[in-house]
Amino acid sequence: MPSLAPYDRKLDYSYAPGIFPSMEAIKKAPELVRRLLISAQAEDSEGVAALTELCRARNIRVETADKALARLSGKGNCYAAAVFEKRPGVLNPEAAHIVLHHPSDAGNLGTILRTALGFGFFDIALIQPCADVFQPHVVRSSMGALFSLRVREYADFEAYRADFPGHAAYPFMLDGSVTLEEALKAPPRRPYCLIFGNEGTGLPPEFSKTGTPVRIEHSGDIDSLNLSIAASIGMYRFRQATL
Amino acid sequence: MPSLAPYDRKLDYSYAPGIFPSMEAIKKAPELVRRLLISAQAEDSEGVAALTELCRARNIRVETADKALARLSGKGNCYAAAVFEKRPGVLNPEAAHIVLHHPSDAGNLGTILRTALGFGFFDIALIQPCADVFQPHVVRSSMGALFSLRVREYADFEAYRADFPGHAAYPFMLDGSVTLEEALKAPPRRPYCLIFGNEGTGLPPEFSKTGTPVRIEHSGDIDSLNLSIAASIGMYRFRQATL
Structure with missing residues (x-):
């Protein structure tokens, strides 16, 4: 995987910014998660520790990436982001x-x-x-x-x-x-x-x-x-x- | 009325930014509207002309105020804003x-x-x-x-x-x-x-x-x-x- 680019619609991957969205990505679609970015200053926080633990259990790489996270943060803070592969869903023909x-x-x-x-x-x-x-x-x-x-x-x-x-x-x-x-x-x-x-x-x-x-x-x-x-x-x- | 200040909760007036919100202010609560600000570059636009007409009929002062409007605009454009007095409502005791x-x-x-x-x-x-x-x-x-x-x-x-x-x-x-x-x-x-x-x-x-x-x-x-x-x-x- 090349170095991380600012998000663009043309990329084949995207970012789930924040502890909760990253948690959902790792729990619900682990096959799509390429790595987890975390902030150096939040490494010991409870949320980031829980995410890191989940990644270890699923063999997902974790890396500190403060620059990429700052870019995602906008005005707020963003201590973690899952990098995930974009994949179109296949709709269930039986469902609403x-x-x-x-x-x-x-x-x-x-x-x-x-x-x-x-x-x-x-x-x-x-x-x-x-x-x-x-x-x-x-x-x-x-x-x-x-x-x-x-x-x-x-x-x-x-x-x-x-x-x-x-x-x-x-x-x-x-x-x-x-x-x-x-x-x-x-x-x-x-x-x-x-x-x-x-x-x-x-x-x-x-x-x-x-x-x-x-x-x-x-x-x-x-x-x-x-x-x-x-x-x-x-x-x-x-x-x-x-x- | 003093010169226009950036909006602050402590002020006794506020701004309704945009043609449609200004129209609602002038139509529904004309007694609260102190003046209408318009942009010099939009003076002849249909929306601003309609607003100006409404103000004339109700004796509401209209003035060009591009600086104040630019401050209100944020990222978008804002061609008009009604300046209105803040007044607490009196709830109807019979209503939901x-x-x-x-x-x-x-x-x-x-x-x-x-x-x-x-x-x-x-x-x-x-x-x-x-x-x-x-x-x-x-x-x-x-x-x-x-x-x-x-x-x-x-x-x-x-x-x-x-x-x-x-x-x-x-x-x-x-x-x-x-x-x-x-x-x-x-x-x-x-x-x-x-x-x-x-x-x-x-x-x-x-x-x-x-x-x-x-x-x-x-x-x-x-x-x-x-x-x-x-x-x-x-x-x-x-x-x-x-x-």
Whole structure:
């Protein structure tokens, strides 16, 4: 492995910055972890010691790399980061999917991944162009949820649909033909996919002809809900309805 | 009014940065708006022209202030900002309240305000210490929702409770005694308040003796939901249950 570069989408590896995200990487996806970077000044801290111990048990190399960590830290401190190989996930054809169409905000994406994991959605399709799910900031804001999920990018929605033609589709749209609560009066047909659009523009109008377009009722006092809020309410309700 | 200072919590005024938040300030709370700052280079833009027009109709002074706007902009551009007087809201004793206990993240706070407005919750109590609801970043991330809400800070939860002893309390806690769905099997007694804790630490354990502690079911794969996600799911479900 060459010397560590600043993160770039083109690299075949990325960084999980922070004790907790690194822990998740090592526990949930040890086969992807190439090494663990730690800060010299935090070598004896409890969190770093626990990480080092985990790495020893799994034969993962540990090295001090204060410069690389400082680069990852931004404003905060970062005492450890797992270096991990990027690998596209293979979505489970039997499971419910979350489809994010052109998500552009890295923080939103991390929050959605974490919430998806919390509600038992393990399969995530990202329709390009999209924020980079491997970007260290996304990994951090997902709290390492990325390492428990199967995430795959698709060039367009048709490419996703070609792989999973049988999923009942629920696009979430401001002018969806049924409310979320109406959509759930009967349990959804399985498997299904919940589709959410871009933060600023939502889903393109043609999605109104795809599956069952759903709207989350809110007052006219706001234009729309934040994407991560809408996605979380949708995931929560669908999960409750299919328990 | 003295010359414009960089924003500080101690000032008796703040800034609503951006065309949309400024528009909300002027439309929803014109009595609080002291003047409108605009950028010389955007004087003829559609958004700024609409703002200027609104100000003329309401006798609000408009001035170019590129230096002050640059200071507010951060990384992005900011072509306009309403300068508004900070004034604590007076909560409606008949209405449902959202109580945020020690919220510390400005972005979360803005998102929660916007979602609250969308689900028809107009009354927000903040228990100190808390993020500054008047901070320009909060105003911007609330998309100006602040100007449609009544928001008041309290020194502690007891001070809030003394003002509204009759509200049925629903503290949201990881170990709440009932699930959100169980809590809503019977329509909630009105008026009620939904109480959410700090991003990192949640609500203190003593809240388990307050009202009906509620938990939002999620898997053990994550420690907790993000605060703005939990608050939004709680608000959505309570609103649906009391429509």
